[in-house]
Amino acid sequence: MAGDSLTSGQYIKHHLQNMTYGNHPDHGWIFAHTPEEAKEMGFWAFHVDSLGWSIALALIFFFAFRKVAKNATTGVPSGFQNFVEMIVEFVNSSVRGSFSGRNDIVAPLALTIFAWVFLMNLMDLVPVDWLPMLAQQIGAAFGADPHHVYFKVVPSTDPNVTFGMALGVFWLMLYYSIKIKGVSGFFGELAFQPFGKVGMPANLVLEGVSLISKPVSLALRLFGNMYAGETIFILIALMFSAGWAVGLFGGVLQLGWAIFHILIITLQAFIFMTLTIVYLDMAHQEH
Amino acid sequence: MNINATLIGQSIAFFIFVWFVMKYVWPPLIAALDERKKTIADGLAAAEKGKHEQELAEKAAEKHIKVAKDQAAEILAQAQKRATEIVEEAKGDAREEADGIKKAATAEIDQEVNRAKEHLRQQVASITIAGAEKILKREIDEKAHSDIVDDLIAQI
Numbered sequence: 069m070a071g072d073s074l075t076s077g078q079y080i081k082h083h084l085q086n087m088t089y090g091n092h093p094d095h096g097w098i099f100a101h102t103p104e105e106a107k108e109m110g111f112w113a114f115h116v117d118s119l120g121w122s123i124a125l126a127l128i129f130f131f132a133f134r135k136v137a138k139n140a141t142t143g144v145p146s147g148f149q150n151f152v153e154m155i156v157e158f159v160n161s162s163v164r165g166s167f168s169g170r171n172d173i174v175a176p177l178a179l180t181i182f183a184w185v186f187l188m189n190l191m192d193l194v195p196v197d198w199l200p201m202l203a204q205q206i207g208a209a210f211g212a213d214p215h216h217v218y219f220k221v222v223p224s225t226d227p228n229v230t231f232g233m234a235l236g237v238f239w240l241m242l243y244y245s246i247k248i249k250g251v252s253g254f255f256g257e258l259a260f261q262p263f264g265k266v267g268m269p270a271n272l273v274l275e276g277v278s279l280i281s282k283p284v285s286l287a288l289r290l291f292g293n294m295y296a297g298e299t300i301f302i303l304i305a306l307m308f309s310a311g312w313a314v315g316l317f318g319g320v321l322q323l324g325w326a327i328f329h330i331l332i333i334t335l336q337a338f339i340f341m342t343l344t345i346v347y348l349d350m351a352h353q354e355h
Numbered sequence: 356m357n358i359n360a361t362l363i364g365q366s367i368a369f370f371i372f373v374w375f376v377m378k379y380v381w382p383p384l385i386a387a388l389d390e391r392k393k394t395i396a397d398g399l400a401a402a403e404k405g406k407h408e409q410e411l412a413e414k415a416a417e418k419h420i421k422v423a424k425d426q427a428a429e430i431l432a433q434a435q436k437r438a439t440e441i442v443e444e445a446k447g448d449a450r451e452e453a454d455g456i457k458k459a460a461t462a463e464i465d466q467e468v469n470r471a472k473e474h475l476r477q478q479v480a481s482i483t484i485a486g487a488e489k490i491l492k493r494e495i496d497e498k499a500h501s502d503i504v505d506d507l508i509a510q511i
Contacts, residue, residue: 115361126372133380140387142394156384176377228358232365
């Protein structure tokens with residue numbers, strides 16, 4: 069538990085608050101001490117924990133794979149190279165199955181998304197109190213009030229992170245749509261179907277919504293799944309302070325939910341990757 | 356839960372990592388995989404080829420063995436034939452030689468018989484003469500009647 073003086077509600081809120089560094093209207097660039105302060109910062113604030121973990125995990129992924137790529141032998145692969153090759157092969161076959169165009173960015177993009185989202189989701193399996201408590205200790209060592217050190221370890225439960233990636237995919241979709249079909253071709257795709265040229269306003273509304281819904285659904289699906297999963301972990305963690313019998317039951321529940329969650333985190337990573345491939349494939353298709 | 360500049364940070368990080376992966380991770384891995392695929396395919400093809408060649412070699416060897424067997428059989432047959440011939444020849448020669456020896460022996464025996472006969476004749480003659488001499492010791496002159504005696508001898 070984060071602290072004995074917290075109520076259950078405070079505990080949950082504490083766990084769902086990001087560590088925020090931003091430009092506060094009254095105090096300038098500071099770490100937010102309370103959720104209210106974080107809110108007052110408005111847009112110009114960074115979730116240090118989400119960004120830090122997501123970049124750290126991406127670096128782990130990048131250097132692990134880079135090491136294998138550098139020493140990749142064409143002989144009999146061993147150990148970690150085997151594992152990496154398995155993932156690469158899996159991503160490659162997914163791309164070949166869903167993407168009909170020729171674009172060298174799609175396969176690396178899919179690999180990055182799959183591995184990165186998977187690793188970010190994987191942080192969900194770390195018991196919910198471990199890393200926040202460590203962060204509180206470190207914060208206290210730097211002179212901060214431990215109760216005001218917020219720390220969220222699962223980047224994919226932060227909508228900023230999921231929307232950040234989904235918008236990245238969205239820009240790529242727009243870029244390749246315009247590059248392949250030209251501005252007029254892309255506009256025609258939005259305006260002249262399904263009702264023909266006479267129904268242009270209706271077409272624009274329909275196609276516009278379907279276009280915007282792609283990144284939104286991509287981001288919200290991942291965020292929703294992971295946020296719900298994390299909330300359940302937090303609720304289970306609450307049981308540990310309610311006596312040994314309930315705590316034991318909570319332990320069993322946590323184990324069960326964690327095992328089930330392995331499926332969810334892999335599935336969400338896979339869905340994000342597959343939808344990215346499909347969306348980019350649609351961007352490459354000419355009518 | 357607030358939407359803030361984290362969004363921008365994450366988007367930038369996203370593009371940077373995608374670019375890194377595209378530049379430094381994906382190409383070498385795919386190259387290694389493709390190369391291994393090719394190596395394996397080549398190996399399989401070589402194995403197939405080797406198998407085919409072995410089959411051919413086995414067929415050729417079988418053919419050679421068959422030819423050799425045929426030749427051996429032929430040689431054996433010829434040898435047998437020749438052996439029979441030699442035996443036959445030897446038999447003929449032996450028979451001829453035996454005949455010759457037999458003829459020579461017969462001739463010699465005939466000669467001996469004749470000689471013995473002559474000898475016997477002369478002895479009988481001399482015995483007869485001796486007998487007659489004894490009987491006619493005094494009655495006949497040997498020299499005077501020698502022509503009669505010779506005549507007798509010739510008649511024996």
